[in-house]
Amino acid sequence: MQLLDGRALSQKIEIKVTTEVKKLKAQNGVTPGLAVILVGNDPASQAYVNMKKKACDRVGFYSVTHEMPEDISQDAIENTITMMNDNPNIDGILVQLPLPSQIDETRILELVTPSKDVDGFHPYNVGRLTTGLDGFVPCTPLGVMELLNEYDIDVKGKNCVVVGASNIVGKPMAALLLNADATVEICHIFTDDLKKHTLNADIVLVGVGVINLIKEDMIKDGAIIIDIGINRAENGKLVGDVDFANVSKKCSYITPVPGGVGPMTIAMLLKNTLKAAKINASEKA
Numbered sequence: 001m002q003l004l005d006g007r008a009l010s011q012k013i014e015i016k017v018t019t020e021v022k023k024l025k026a027q028n029g030v031t032p033g034l035a036v037i038l039v040g041n042d043p044a045s046q047a048y049v050n051m052k053k054k055a056c057d058r059v060g061f062y063s064v065t066h067e068m069p070e071d072i073s074q075d076a077i078e079n080t081i082t083m084m085n086d087n088p089n090i091d092g093i094l095v096q097l098p099l100p101s102q103i104d105e106t107r108i109l110e111l112v113t114p115s116k117d118v119d120g121f122h123p124y125n126v127g128r129l130t131t132g133l134d135g136f137v138p139c140t141p142l143g144v145m146e147l148l149n150e151y152d153i154d155v156k157g158k159n160c161v162v163v164g165a166s167n168i169v170g171k172p173m174a175a176l177l178l179n180a181d182a183t184v185e186i187c188h189i190f191t192d193d194l195k196k197h198t199l200n201a202d203i204v205l206v207g208v209g210v211i212n213l214i215k216e217d218m219i220k221d222g223a224i225i226i227d228i229g230i231n232r233a234e235n236g237k238l239v240g241d242v243d244f245a246n247v248s249k250k251c252s253y254i255t256p257v258p259g260g261v262g263p264m265t266i267a268m269l270l271k272n273t274l275k276a277a278k279i280n281a282s283e284k285a
């Protein structure tokens with residue numbers, strides 16, 4: 001069994017992004033800028049936004065976080081997004097999800113200008129992804145593809161079983177795999193007999209937030225396991241959706257939690273923001 005080391009790869013990507021940022025500053029006088037909108041006091045969201053901000057600082061981006069109270073109005077968030085859409089110093093806009101229940105999330109995500117949609121959540125970018133066109137792709141599944149690529153794992157013709165059908169992870173993950181010529185199944189909360197599906201998989205990709213959902217009797221020998229889950233165990237430790245101790249004895253590759261997919265998500269946010277900044281810079285030139 002070999003570990004797919006997302007931490008190491010994310011550090012390599014950060015070095016590349018840092019170099020590119022210096023070049024963009026020197027040649028175009030442009031500093032990539034990311035605006036983050038964080039609503040409410042959810043500790044996990046606060047921790048994620050903190051990590052994203054620190055990563056921006058490390059690579060030399062400009063970043064600004066708009067923190068808003070839990071009881072904020074739809075209009076107030078929309079006004080902030082409109083401001084960021086119009087701000088030439090902002091290349092990327094990220095609205096940390098989930099949003100409070102009084103907020104219409106769809107309307108918020110649709111308001112972000114597609115060329116600044118570094119999370120790839122706007123239906124325009126979702127459509128481009130499913131049609132196989134270039135655009136912004138959600139950071140977590142994009143990070144998984146980069147990690148597979150780093151270890152020369154070609155998904156072409158492979159049976160890939162995605163467990164979880166969210167707009168943030170499962171659906172874009174399936175689209176990326178399909179675009180790379182994999183055979184793809186998406187399983188979800190209503191799937192009958194999950195094991196029947198995962199047992200057949202060359203690659204299992206799981207991100208649902210259920211500790212120990214994938215056990216060793218659910219995978220075939222030598223399968224590749226991508227654990228996109230992130231959960232807090234009773235002992236306070238971070239764990240994924242895979243029973244790592246037992247599954248790791250049977251699989252060929254596996255992502256650890258932490259240190260697998262998580263750091264790749266942040267690295268892809270940096271990559272997407274740099275991409276947006278480069279496009280904006282070339283349009284200004």
Ligand code: GUN
Nearest residue numbers: 094095096097098119168
């Ligand atoms: N909430 C959980 N994952 C994500 C993500 O990748 N981006 C944003 N904006 N919110 C999230």
